[in-house]
Amino acid sequence: MRDRPEPAGVSSAADAVEQAYRQEWAQVVATTIRVARDIQIAEDCVQEAFTAALLKWPHEGVPDRPGAWLTTVAVRNALQVHRRNATLTRKLPQLLPDDPGALPVDPSSGTVFEQLPDDRLRLIFTCCHPALAPEARVALTLRLVCGLTSVEVAKAFLVTQSTMQARITRAKKKIADAGIAYRTPDPAEFPERLTSVLDTVHLVFNEGYRPASGDLLIRADLTARALQTARMLHELLPHSAETTALLALLLLIEARRDARVDSHGEAVDLEHQDRSRWDRALIDEGLTLLAAAVRGDDAGKYTVMASLAAVHDTSAGWAQTDWAHMLALYDVLQQHWPTPVVALARAVAVSFARGPDEGLAALEPLVHDPALTTYPYLPAARADMLRRLGRVDDAAAGYREAILLTANAAEARFFQGRIDDLTARD
């Protein structure tokens, strides 16, 4: 092997490209879209730029600023496409620029003078515009902000590649046709739009942490992407309490990840988790961020949700859980953000703070809520309260209903395990 070495730097250059992909993708895409004014063209050109890096860096060396190099190449490609299209006199549906005068490139060479951190905000606010359907926001964010291929996005949501491709294409078309501008929102609309962004990231995390279907208990790829995006948002909006709180929430939940699965790959509920396996470093980081968020002016639902996660993370054990504190936090959450899912979580807190019979009473109005008819955690929560009341048969019936409703095989095995425990007790 030694006498026939590979050309110097091939593997280190490939590593550098991969690292740039992970760290710079969003910024390169975001700046290229601003210049290209067309998402599809920008995306294709960024892909070409990464290919060019793979070919050139082993020979020319890794540039000092890989992100700027990639952006320059991508922008140059985009300007060429525009020139070609201009000669064909074909009118492209163009993204509306925020400030057309501030083109950060030298048009003759395509050299990028500046990459604004703002570009990444423009990108994510555009991907999460409320005029797009929530599943389109998730798909666009994973594709354009996180850099997943459409195959990977399709896999993440267990739909076919053509379905996901169509969803992403439709979303891009709506952005161009409906006149969704490539910009960060005005101050007046900022809080509402930010909520749409934070909700999208939270949705990606939840799908990773509690996959609605499939056989896996945790999709670590999705939780990692959500955390990465939450970190990016916090870096770009350090004074936003809700953004800080979202990152805190994700860290405080992610910290328990390893303890949620036992050595056989089966689910372990919070009560039975080995808390020594919780990641202390993530918890400490989450608590520090939460403390900062609580001091902020715009503390909202994510601050309350992170506070709820912190109660568990700082409790010495299940038996020591401060359920009265949890219930008070759920009351705040339900008062300001009344959703059936919050009401369900609150009813569970009631059952621990005041007893399972009061929990059942709190659950009662939710049983006929149309939003929860296919939600497996409703019969599961009910079954758990019945189990604690010693109503074995009713509890088993509840778990059986939960099994019918879940599309996640690992979760179904968890509910079956509960039934087995109940019958073993008889």
Add this chain to the structure above:
Amino acid sequence: MRYLMIVAVDGDPDTSDAPETSIDDWFTQLNERGQWVMGERLRPPEAATLVRVRNGETMITDETFAETKEWIAGFDILDCATLDDAIHVAATHPMARGGRIELRPFWPIDDAKA
């Protein structure tokens, strides 16, 4: 960009005590920003006539598009730079509370292939 703003009555108005916006203020502001092209209030669906041609035959019926509790009460044509501007115009119209409003971008005439 031009948008058709379709104003519909949906029988489910906002009953909260959030401050009312007046149609006169809405109209004044819209004109000051040069975003209003034209608009009309429409007679109710009882006055609607449906026309279609099938097999070369013109069929005329005394009905409206869809038999729902929702009906189109009027329309405006807006000229706005972005969808966000159009959303702002729609959200400040009194009927955003009294019913609901749909925004449809115009399909440019030279873009018919898309």
